[in-house]
Amino acid sequence: MIVFDLACQPAGHRFEGWFGSSEDFAAQKERGLVACPQCGSHDVEKAVMAPRVGRKGNQSGTRNATSPARTPVASEALPPEVAQAMQKLARMQGEALKNSRWVGDDFAEQSRAMHYGERERETIHGEATAEEAHALIDEGIEVAPLPFPVAPPDETN
Structure with missing residues (x-):
């Protein structure tokens, strides 16, 4: 895993x-x-950040006395209206995905196979690139992004 510092542009x-x-x-x-997470903007970029460099094999695991210990900081609570929404x-998404x-x-x-009558219609969800989604829309196939990310069934508990 890699950690990025991110910033919304607006x-x-x-x-x-x-x-x-x-x-x-x-x-x-x-x-x-x-x-x-604060304003919901999708205009997000990587922010400037210091690289996290691991210790060398010959360095001890003790911290340098001059560097302060990191204190966890709690995130600000969402306004009740936002949390409820x-x-x-x-x-609603859970009900739709059932x-x-x-x-x-x-x-x-x-989606194409159903649109062109090559297979029976049913409600489906999955992954598509932005280019694939635009191509589907250009072909007159109705698609919409889900409001929250969806984990594939084999990745859920």
Whole structure:
């Protein structure tokens, strides 16, 4: 995992994001999955940050006495209205996904097959790149991003 310091462009809110790689960050940002936790803006960029360099094998594990211990800081609580709206959206999405089938990376192909009558219509959800989503829309196929990220069934508890 890699940790990036991120900042939303409109307000400059800074926050931390954990990703599998730099490419994962770029892919998630392109799909609209990265948003500022304070204002919800999707206009998020990597902020300037100091690199985290590991110790050398010959260095002891003790901290330098001049560096202060890091104190955990609690995040600001969301306003009650925002928290309620997020909970309501999560419930609505959960209900919608109960009657939907996960198709993973095959979303664009499955959507086309249903649109062109090559397979029976059903409600599906999965992953598509921004280019695939735009192509589907250009073909007259109705698609919409989900308001929250969805974990594939094999990655949930």
